[in-house]
Amino acid sequence: MSEHPITRAVRTRVERTNEMEHSSPLFLTSSFCFDNAEDMRAAFADETDDNIYSRFSNPSVQEFIDKVCALEGAEAGFATASGMSAIFSTFMTLLSAGDHMISFNAIFGSTHTIITKYLPKWGITHDYLAVDQVESLKTLIKPTTKLIYLETPTNPGLDVVDMQRVVDIAHEHGVIVVVDNCFATPIFQRPIEFGADLVIHSATKWIDGQGRTLGGVIVGKPSLIKDIYTFCRSSGPALSPFNAWVLSKSLETLEVRMERHAQSALTVAQALEGHEKVSWVKYPHLKSHPNYEIAKRQMSSGGGVVCFEVKGGIESGRNFLNALKLFSMTANLGDARSIASHPASTTHAKLSEAERQQVNITPGLIRLSIGLEKVDDLIADVVQALEKA
Numbered sequence: 001m002s003e004h005p006i007t008r009a010v011r012t013r014v015e016r017t018n019e020m021e022h023s024s025p026l027f028l029t030s031s032f033c034f035d036n037a038e039d040m041r042a043a044f045a046d047e048t049d050d051n052i053y054s055r056f057s058n059p060s061v062q063e064f065i066d067k068v069c070a071l072e073g074a075e076a077g078f079a080t081a082s083g084m085s086a087i088f089s090t091f092m093t094l095l096s097a098g099d100h101m102i103s104f105n106a107i108f109g110s111t112h113t114i115i116t117k118y119l120p121k122w123g124i125t126h127d128y129l130a131v132d133q134v135e136s137l138k139t140l141i142k143p144t145t146k147l148i149y150l151e152t153p154t155n156p157g158l159d160v161v162d163m164q165r166v167v168d169i170a171h172e173h174g175v176i177v178v179v180d181n182c183f184a185t186p187i188f189q190r191p192i193e194f195g196a197d198l199v200i201h202s203a204t205k206w207i208d209g210q211g212r213t214l215g216g217v218i219v220g221k222p223s224l225i226k227d228i229y230t231f232c233r234s235s236g237p238a239l240s241p242f243n244a245w246v247l248s249k250s251l252e253t254l255e256v257r258m259e260r261h262a263q264s265a266l267t268v269a270q271a272l273e274g275h276e277k278v279s280w281v282k283y284p285h286l287k288s289h290p291n292y293e294i295a296k297r298q299m300s301s302g303g304g305v306v307c308f309e310v311k312g313g314i315e316s317g318r319n320f321l322n323a324l325k326l327f328s329m330t331a332n333l334g335d336a337r338s339i340a341s342h343p344a345s346t347t348h349a350k351l352s353e354a355e356r357q358q359v360n361i362t363p364g365l366i367r368l369s370i371g372l373e374k375v376d377d378l379i380a381d382v383v384q385a386l387e388k389a
């Protein structure tokens with residue numbers, strides 16, 4: 001049969017051979033072919049694990065999920081387009097009208113927006129708890145309580161929540177525990193070992209590690225993941241295969257990157273402690289951290305973020321940022337390039353002073369995400385900026 005050159009050009013493709021690429025190939029495809037109608041029927045009937053369509057599954061995405069599962073000690077997972085879509089899909093799957101959930105008052109801003117603005121639209125109520133009031137969970141849990149959601153360490157305040165206590169109390173009442181493990185990464189903290197049912201990541205941060213892509217992932221109990229998968233398969237928050245491929249590569253270097261980030265972060269935190277322009281420094285593995293004992297128990301390192309309060313309030317915070325030469329001013333964290341942010345005048349500017357105080361966002365709070373530059377250069381930059389704050 002002699003087809004038209006256009007037809008041949010359109011239909012020409014690389015055939016898979018038995019050569020194995022060393023670097024994983026990128027499966028940038030919307031859908032997958034079947035050899036015959038029977039195979040396609042069986043896949044649609046869930047009788048096989050064959051890939052059908054990339055909103056449901058994709059080999060590049062599955063490789064990323066499998067790597068996260070290995071690192072977190074999880075049996076199953078699903079990857080999403082961003083951290084927020086992972087969090088939203090989890091809430092949508094596990095909560096129904098009339099249900100109640102509990103979280104801590106120091107959580108990521110967009111998570112707070114979903115809990116307080118959107119979940120009530122579907123009749124889902126919540127209570128917030130201070131990070132050091134874990135024992136009060138006993139009185140807050142009601143018969144309708146389905147889920148406890150926590151972040152540790154928290155963004156941006158670096159508060160630490162006692163995961164073991166939360167899990168013990170929650171499981172006594174049959175309540176599911178979901179942990180946002182974005183700040184610690186599975187290199188330093190594995191919530192499933194403390195009994196968490198699900199672990200969520202914004203892969204946008206340390207997992208990518210170079211500020212290139214958005215991504216999210218949920219791993220944990222297979223029965224819960226199955227329900228989340230079913231919701232996502234229909235509603236479509238799927239991670240793009242290209243982003244999954246980037247993130248999967250990133251996971252291969254996560255441990256060595258995190259060790260350097262954390263080592264430099266601790267060195268920066270120690271250099272800031274006692275500086276005359278700094279009223280306090282917060283880093284989970286500094287003895288001065290209010291939850292140092294818990295942080296030591298559940299985290300093998302303090303992570304890559306350091307917080308401190310520059311004396312002189314909002315203006316000094318802004319002056320400090322303006323004086324930095326090396327640190328980037330950008331709304332991200334977990335990059336090879338160090339980043340500084342001033343929550344009171346940016347991410348949390350819409351809150352009142354009193355509301356900010358409630359979630360420990362003090363006027364001169366600076367959040368540093370420590371990158372992979374040489375630490376002496378980072379300390380020199382921070383010190384010269386403090387002189388101008």
Ligand SMILES: *Cc1c(COP(=O)(O)O)cnc(C)c1O
Pocket residue numbers: 082083084085108151155180182183202203204205214215216
């Ligand atoms: C950034 C972040 C998120 C949201 O993730 P996106 O990938 O930006 O959607 C959730 N939790 C924490 C702790 C974060 O830092």
